[in-house]
Amino acid sequence: MADLKVQIIDALNLKHLKPEDIGDDQPLFMDGLGLDSIDALELIVLLQQKHNTKIANAQEGSKIFMSVRSIADYITANQKN
Amino acid sequence: MSFISGFCHIREGRIITSLQDYRIAAGTVEEFLNEGYSRLKVAYPKFYKMDPQSQFGFLASEILLQERSIKQYPPEGISVVLSNSTASLDTDIRFQKSMQAAASPSLFVYTLANIVMGEICIRHGIKGENAFFITPAFDPQLLADYVENVLEQEHVEACVAGWVDVLGEYYDVFLYLAEKKSGMGQVHTAEEIEKLYTQ
Numbered sequence: 001m002a003d004l005k006v007q008i009i010d011a012l013n014l015k016h017l018k019p020e021d022i023g024d025d026q027p028l029f030m031d032g033l034g035l036d037s038i039d040a041l042e043l044i045v046l047l048q049q050k051h052n053t054k055i056a057n058a059q060e061g062s063k064i065f066m067s068v069r070s071i072a073d074y075i076t077a078n079q080k081n
Numbered sequence: 082m083s084f085i086s087g088f089c090h091i092r093e094g095r096i097i098t099s100l101q102d103y104r105i106a107a108g109t110v111e112e113f114l115n116e117g118y119s120r121l122k123v124a125y126p127k128f129y130k131m132d133p134q135s136q137f138g139f140l141a142s143e144i145l146l147q148e149r150s151i152k153q154y155p156p157e158g159i160s161v162v163l164s165n166s167t168a169s170l171d172t173d174i175r176f177q178k179s180m181q182a183a184a185s186p187s188l189f190v191y192t193l194a195n196i197v198m199g200e201i202c203i204r205h206g207i208k209g210e211n212a213f214f215i216t217p218a219f220d221p222q223l224l225a226d227y228v229e230n231v232l233e234q235e236h237v238e239a240c241v242a243g244w245v246d247v248l249g250e251y252y253d254v255f256l257y258l259a260e261k262k263s264g265m266g267q268v269h270t271a272e273e274i275e276k277l278y279t280q
Contacts, residue, residue, distance in 0.1 A: 034126075039187070045184075
């Protein structure tokens with residue numbers, strides 16, 4: 001998950017944060033890390049580019065992007081090699 | 082008639098205002114912007130998500146409005162009138178490059194010249210009239226005429242105006258504050274704007 005945090009910081013330009021600043025289960029949006037809708041689109045691109053993982057159902061987005069752990073779980077379950 | 086109550090000019094590693102004149106030693110534009118931001122001592126993480134043009138606009142407006150506050154005016158009483166020659170070309174080029182892999186949504190949202198005004202308005206709670214002009218070169222007459230027209234409206238008390246020209250490693254950012262209140266500085270004319278810009 002540490003690598004995923006580095007990728008998220010890089011993709012979303014969260015230069016004020018270090019990987020250890022992001023909790024595995026910390027909410028990423030709203031009152032958590034404060035990500036917005038554009039960040040969500042960047043996360044979709046990140047999953048496609050770095051992890052060959054597509055989100056089949058857009059309705060699942062809020063669950064998948066709940067936290068770093070939920071993203072990691074989704075990648076593990078859906079990555080195409 | 083209105084008055085120029087403050088200005089901030091950023092170019093070639095130098096920041097000039099009516100109160101200070103200093104250099105930031107930085108190798109690249111990115112290093113310059115990061116150092117400039119850290120010197121502001123403000124916590125605004127969104128700065129890192131902005132494109133360089135918006136970062137320069139943020140930096141200049143922050144310095145300008147730290148020296149001369151506009152908090153006494155209602156949000157609707159403050160306008161923003163900016164101009165440049167490069168539109169959003171700096172980010173357009175990077176967005177085009179990103180498309181070779183996957184088009185970046187966060188770059189795409191900055192592929193309009195006037196986004197810098199939105200960032201300034203969000204930061205300072207400004208809700209007045211906005212206008213952005215693309216001109217071949219810095220045009221003090223255009224700014225003087227348009228800003229003066231804006232300030233003639235009864236409800237408008239102040240206007241953040243100027244030039245935010247950014248492309249690659251080149252940047253020339255000049256913002257000034259024009260206010261209706263008398264005795265706040267130089268009279269707002271093209272000649273005075275030009276004088277401040279070239280000093």
